Amino acid sequence: MPLSPDEASRFAVLLESNAESLAARWSELAGAGLRGRLSGAELLRQTRDLRTAFQQALAAGAADVNDEAAAELRAQLSELSSNRARQGFSATETAISVFALKEATLQVLGDADDAATLRDYVAFSAFVDRAALFTFDSYVRVREALISDQAEQLLELSTPVVKLWEGVVAVPLVGTLDSARAQVVMERLLQTLVDTGSPYAIIDITGVPAVDTQVAQHILKTVVAARLMGADCIISGIRPQIAQTIVALGIEFGDIATKASLADALRYVLGKTGKRPVR
Amino acid sequence: MNDDVQRLPVVTDQDVVRVRQLVRTVAVAVKLSLVDQTKLVTAASELARNTLVYGGGGEAEVSRVHNDRRAGIRIVFADQGPGIADLDLALTDGYTTGGGLGLGLSGARRLVDEFEIETEPGKGTTITVVKWCR
Numbered sequence: 001m002p003l004s005p006d007e008a009s010r011f012a013v014l015l016e017s018n019a020e021s022l023a024a025r026w027s028e029l030a031g032a033g034l035r036g037r038l039s040g041a042e043l044l045r046q047t048r049d050l051r052t053a054f055q056q057a058l059a060a061g062a063a064d065v066n067d068e069a070a071a072e073l074r075a076q077l078s079e080l081s082s083n084r085a086r087q088g089f090s091a092t093e094t095a096i097s098v099f100a101l102k103e104a105t106l107q108v109l110g111d112a113d114d115a116a117t118l119r120d121y122v123a124f125s126a127f128v129d130r131a132a133l134f135t136f137d138s139y140v141r142v143r144e145a146l147i148s149d150q151a152e153q154l155l156e157l158s159t160p161v162v163k164l165w166e167g168v169v170a171v172p173l174v175g176t177l178d179s180a181r182a183q184v185v186m187e188r189l190l191q192t193l194v195d196t197g198s199p200y201a202i203i204d205i206t207g208v209p210a211v212d213t214q215v216a217q218h219i220l221k222t223v224v225a226a227r228l229m230g231a232d233c234i235i236s237g238i239r240p241q242i243a244q245t246i247v248a249l250g251i252e253f254g255d256i257a258t259k260a261s262l263a264d265a266l267r268y269v270l271g272k273t274g275k276r277p278v279r
Numbered sequence: 280m281n282d283d284v285q286r287l288p289v290v291t292d293q294d295v296v297r298v299r300q301l302v303r304t305v306a307v308a309v310k311l312s313l314v315d316q317t318k319l320v321t322a323a324s325e326l327a328r329n330t331l332v333y334g335g336g337g338e339a340e341v342s343r344v345h346n347d348r349r350a351g352i353r354i355v356f357a358d359q360g361p362g363i364a365d366l367d368l369a370l371t372d373g374y375t376t377g378g379g380l381g382l383g384l385s386g387a388r389r390l391v392d393e394f395e396i397e398t399e400p401g402k403g404t405t406i407t408v409v410k411w412c413r
């Protein structure tokens with residue numbers, strides 16, 4: 001339930017009149033769960049800022065964290081989530097930092113045990129709960145963004161194009177070949193062909209769990225592009241279950257040479273160039 | 280009779296990967312052979328991507344099914360997209376309106392044991408496939 005205007009203003013007054021003791025107690029409670037991974041001074045600074053943001057939002061009549069009046073509070077909570085996510089704290093630890101305000105509030109309410117105070121406390125708690133959930137959500141969003149950034153970096157790393165032999169480059173594909181990755185693979189391969197002047201490229205799909213029409217189309221396009229640059233492609237690592245699936249699907253690799261293993265592919269290329277592998 | 284129905288949204292590329300992974304997991308659980316696992320996962324990949332690309336997104340429902348003799352997996356792909364006006368044409372090898380290979384739909388049909396399409400222009404498309412253990 002949103003706070004009534006009276007409840008909001010009483011909460012604001014409570015936060016203001018007990019500013020220092022509240023922030024101190026709050027940061028103490030929040031710190032307990034973080035076990036010294038954040039300095040006490042840093043934590044106190046954060047809770048002071050948050051306390052101010054809570055107070056200002058409530059004084060401006062915020063009935064809920066999602067209100068216009070709570071915009072600055074949301075910005076602070078988002079920043080908290082973002083910092084904690086980057087520092088490696090968990091979503092729960094981050095949300096608990098906000099939840100701790102409830103217990104701190106309870107302590108400044110002291111021994112008052114009348115029904116009115118109790119009702120207020122319940123209303124304040126609900127407000128804090130929503131603020132903590134907001135923090136939790138924004139933490140998750142930040143994490144997802146971090147993870148997708150890392151996935152992008154991994155993408156770069158996970159598509160190595162190696163020079164296998166004089167005149168032969170190979171690209172071992174591992175995992176899901178989505179469009180983004182296929183693009184990276186193709187560019188890398190073509191660039192390596194230019195850099196090394198290799199007439200042969202082996203695309204090894206041993207690590208690809210399923211070859212569907214999209215994967216096949218990416219491979220076919222790469223082969224055509226390599227041909228335009230004067231290089232011949234061989235597809236290797238076609239396992240039996242993949243071969244049967246490709247046939248049932250109706251994909252044709254045309255005159256592209258295909259081999260069961262990378263070793264077979266290399267042997268095939270060396271046979272064509274008249275070089276023999278040194279044993 | 281069926282149990283263990285699992286539903287996944289098919290709204291992003293990542294969802295297509297998730298459908299594939301779920302189908303793989305269930306295929307292993309019902310003990311499909313490696314070849315049949317690969318065929319079913321590939322068919323699911325095709326149909327999920329069609330749901331996403333042409334159906335404008337939808338849902339996949341994966342369930343374990345049994346008849347009196349065998350266990351199997353049923354997957355239902357449903358979207359509320361434009362539907363398929365000419366089904367025979369769409370099922371023709373090489374027919375594509377999206378610059379693909381035009382093998383997804385017809386190929387998926389060959390990769391499974393049972394294949395059923397319900398589609399209505401303007402209403403959407405629902406495709407049900409079943410693969411049985413041998």
Ligand SMILES: Nc1ncnc2c1ncn2[C@@H]1O[C@H](COP(=O)(O)OP(=O)(O)OP(=O)(O)O)[C@@H](O)[C@H]1O
Binds near residue numbers: 369375382
């Ligand atoms: N769920 C759907 N809703 C509407 N149209 C569809 C749907 N699924 C398929 N189609 C139509 O059927 C055509 C053939 O589908 P199919 O999957 O065989 O080929 P594709 O997706 O174009 O290419 P590929 O799957 O080989 O990459 C599509 O181009 C599209 O016009």
Ligand SMILES: [Mg+2]
Binds near residue numbers: 328379383384
């Ligand atoms: Mg398709």
